[in-house]
Amino acid sequence: MTLLNIDNLHVKLEDEDRDIIRGLSLTVNPGEVHAIMGPNGSGKSTLSYVLAGREGYEVTEGSVTFKGEDLLEMSPDERAAKGVFLAFQYPIEIPGVATMQFLKVALNAQRKARGEKELSTPDFMRLVKDRAAKLNVSQDMLKRPVNVGFSGGEKKRAEILQMAVLEPSLCILDETDSGLDIDALRVVADGVNALRSPDRGMIVITHYQRLLDYIVPDFVHVLSKGRIVKSGDKSLALELEEKGYAEFTQDAA
Amino acid sequence: MSTALARTAAEEALGFQLPNRRMEDWRWTDLRQLIDKPYPPRQKVVAKSADVDRLLASSLFSGVAATRMVFVNGEYDATHSKQANGWVESTAALDDPVNLMNVAFATDGARLRIEGNVDTPIELVFISTDAAPRTVATRNVIEIADDASATIIETHVGEGSYLANSVMEIRIGHNARLDRIKVELESHDAVHLAHAHVIVGQNVTFRDFTLTTGAKLNRQNGTFRFIGEFADAKISGAYLLAGKQHADTALVVDHEVPNCASRELFKCVMDDHARGIFQGKVIVRPGAQKTDGKQSSHALLLTETAEFDAKPELEIYADDVACGHGATSGDLNHDHVFYLKSRGIPEAEAKALLIAAFVGEAFDTVHHDGIREALAVFAERWLTEHRRKG
Ligand SMILES: Nc1ncnc2c1ncn2[C@@H]1O[C@H](COP(=O)(O)OP(=O)(O)OP(=O)(O)O)[C@@H](O)[C@H]1O
Ligand SMILES: [Mg+2]
Numbered sequence: 001m002t003l004l005n006i007d008n009l010h011v012k013l014e015d016e017d018r019d020i021i022r023g024l025s026l027t028v029n030p031g032e033v034h035a036i037m038g039p040n041g042s043g044k045s046t047l048s049y050v051l052a053g054r055e056g057y058e059v060t061e062g063s064v065t066f067k068g069e070d071l072l073e074m075s076p077d078e079r080a081a082k083g084v085f086l087a088f089q090y091p092i093e094i095p096g097v098a099t100m101q102f103l104k105v106a107l108n109a110q111r112k113a114r115g116e117k118e119l120s121t122p123d124f125m126r127l128v129k130d131r132a133a134k135l136n137v138s139q140d141m142l143k144r145p146v147n148v149g150f151s152g153g154e155k156k157r158a159e160i161l162q163m164a165v166l167e168p169s170l171c172i173l174d175e176t177d178s179g180l181d182i183d184a185l186r187v188v189a190d191g192v193n194a195l196r197s198p199d200r201g202m203i204v205i206t207h208y209q210r211l212l213d214y215i216v217p218d219f220v221h222v223l224s225k226g227r228i229v230k231s232g233d234k235s236l237a238l239e240l241e242e243k244g245y246a247e248f249t250q251d252a253a
Numbered sequence: 254m255s256t257a258l259a260r261t262a263a264e265e266a267l268g269f270q271l272p273n274r275r276m277e278d279w280r281w282t283d284l285r286q287l288i289d290k291p292y293p294p295r296q297k298v299v300a301k302s303a304d305v306d307r308l309l310a311s312s313l314f315s316g317v318a319a320t321r322m323v324f325v326n327g328e329y330d331a332t333h334s335k336q337a338n339g340w341v342e343s344t345a346a347l348d349d350p351v352n353l354m355n356v357a358f359a360t361d362g363a364r365l366r367i368e369g370n371v372d373t374p375i376e377l378v379f380i381s382t383d384a385a386p387r388t389v390a391t392r393n394v395i396e397i398a399d400d401a402s403a404t405i406i407e408t409h410v411g412e413g414s415y416l417a418n419s420v421m422e423i424r425i426g427h428n429a430r431l432d433r434i435k436v437e438l439e440s441h442d443a444v445h446l447a448h449a450h451v452i453v454g455q456n457v458t459f460r461d462f463t464l465t466t467g468a469k470l471n472r473q474n475g476t477f478r479f480i481g482e483f484a485d486a487k488i489s490g491a492y493l494l495a496g497k498q499h500a501d502t503a504l505v506v507d508h509e510v511p512n513c514a515s516r517e518l519f520k521c522v523m524d525d526h527a528r529g530i531f532q533g534k535v536i537v538r539p540g541a542q543k544t545d546g547k548q549s550s551h552a553l554l555l556t557e558t559a560e561f562d563a564k565p566e567l568e569i570y571a572d573d574v575a576c577g578h579g580a581t582s583g584d585l586n587h588d589h590v591f592y593l594k595s596r597g598i599p600e601a602e603a604k605a606l607l608i609a610a611f612v613g614e615a616f617d618t619v620h621h622d623g624i625r626e627a628l629a630v631f632a633e634r635w636l637t638e639h640r641r642k643g
Contacts (some may be wrong), residue, residue: 065562077596096614102596106596110596
């Protein structure tokens with residue numbers, strides 16, 4: 001079964017009439033990694049928010065099905081429990097909520113929603129410690145409130161840690177590479193690659209070919225002005241790196 | 254002026270004039286209007302032991318090792334108490350209406366003198382059992398000797414309809430330390446009127462925290478007098494209010510001597526039609542130089558019908574001081590809620606977490622880990638389990 005099917009999606013802001021996503025179609029099968037590239041403001045983050053269920057957007061046309069169900073009908077927490085995970089371009093700081101507590105509440109809420117047994121505290125601690133060590137996330141970071149006082153790069157690593165703990169079936173990474181130093185990029189890419197599996201799909205949004213050297217995509221799509229204007233294999237990313245987006249930004253008006 | 258008003262039924266029963274909105278301090282809490290039935294004083298009510306046990310167990314701190322002293326319907330209950338009552342004279346002459354009624358109606362109260370370092374917290378539990386509406390009044394006097402230290406919890410619980418009037422006089426001797434934690438978890442049909450009168454000696458470290466969450470109508474006054482130099486007081490509080498609950502805290506922090514520091518921090522959550530008020534006055538007397546006095550109140554309004562009013566006041570008669578106040582008010586951050594939901598946390602749980610995080614800052618003044626933890630657990634479950642309805 002297809003994991004995600006986006007068909008002719010049109011999205012506008014609730015309080016504005018301009019369409020941001022304008023007829024986008026994309027199919028992600030289990031095991032596939034899709035890279036989405038495109039100029040600033042082309043709608044990449046908007047697409048990721050719509051998939052995660054953020055409010056403020058209105059779908060005016062089209063559909064999104066996830067594992068055969070209407071994704072747009074689900075609340076964000078239902079989507080998460082079904083397996084959707086968005087690593088935010090700008091992860092949010094939540095003062096007063098401890099990272100460990102947050103992870104535990106999130107994981108157990110998802111397990112409960114899926115009718116699985118909640119994880120005991122020792123099992124949970126073991127899981128997080130193991131995943132954190134692989135991503136170079138320090139114990140000190142885990143003790144702090146969610147993302148509070150984390151550097152830009154630390155926030156990105158923390159997002160991937162959440163993903164590694166929650167083990168979603170659709171990972172959407174929105175510019176996870178931006179703000180990462182060279183070593184961190186490798187660590188994060190390794191973390192993401194460790195999650196690649198035949199039953200998990202990924203959408204990797206990035207501006208840079210470099211990330212795709214590490215996380216090698218099956219497909220590369222160019223998003224411009226709210227629609228996919230070109231798709232190809234990983235060589236498309238190299239081409240874009242060389243030529244830029246000029247070709248698409250002119251045509252796609 | 255107010256003498257011209259005909260007595261309300263409540264005033265008839267009490268034999269007292271209730272404060273009303275024409276009095277500056279009571280403008281948001283007009284007891285003449287808000288107290289809508291008679292609560293006759295000095296009614297003897299005998300409680301069933303099972304009721305007392307149940308209410309004792311409802312204390313947030315029933316799981317915390319503490320020396321308990323229990324008052325049931327305004328009287329010391331020896332069978333449920335570990336701590337024997339003593340005698341300390343009342344010395345505070347307060348002319349506020351709550352205190353005047355307390356002087357007239359109080360039937361009993363804790364009278365304790367603390368010496369040395371008392372490690373185990375002392376929990377004073379004030380229980381009102383379900384009976385005909387009446388006033389239940391206690392006057393408590395606690396003296397912390399020079400160089401002594403203690404943690405004193407004050408828990409107010411009850412069932413049914415009553416008016417609790419609680420006055421707490423506290424004198425803290427030189428070089429002493431007191432952590433006071435008060436939880437107002439009265440019956441949802443109760444009125445809670447209180448005055449804490451605290452005298453802070455030289456070199457004292459004083460920590461005060463109050464959780465306000467139970468009664469339908471709550472008015473808590475606090476008077477904190479610094480009478481010795483180099484003392485440090487942190488006074489914090491949290492409101493968790495829902496339904497039509499109304500809570501008004503009016504504090505006066507009085508710096509009579511130089512070189513003392515006071516911090517007030519109130520974090521107030523109001524849901525439904527609840528209404529919260531925080532009035533904080535800081536006085537710096539002539540000559541009280543180097544006073545460091547700051548207060549802030551922050552409100553989280555979960556609905557558009559909830560309301561919060563803050564009235565900070567500074568009265569400063571010295572020139573070399575650092576004083577200030579701040580007040581904010583807002584709703585839950587939607588991005589925070591979305592972030593939590595995007596990780597699979599359902600809306601109600603996400604909100605509960607954020608509410609606990611918001612009020613949690615006020616728990617930081619509480620030193621005792623078990624007490625702080627119990628407060629945090631209550632806050633986390635408030636939205637889904639403990640909140641007052643209606
Ligand atoms: N909440 C919003 N309010 C106003 N404009 C918005 C909002 N969300 C998105 N937009 C607009 O929609 C367009 C697409 O934004 P989006 O963030 O999806 O772009 P992007 O492709 O992720 O860009 P970048 O590469 O810079 O991250 C932009 O023109 C942006 O200004
Ligand atoms: Mg973006």
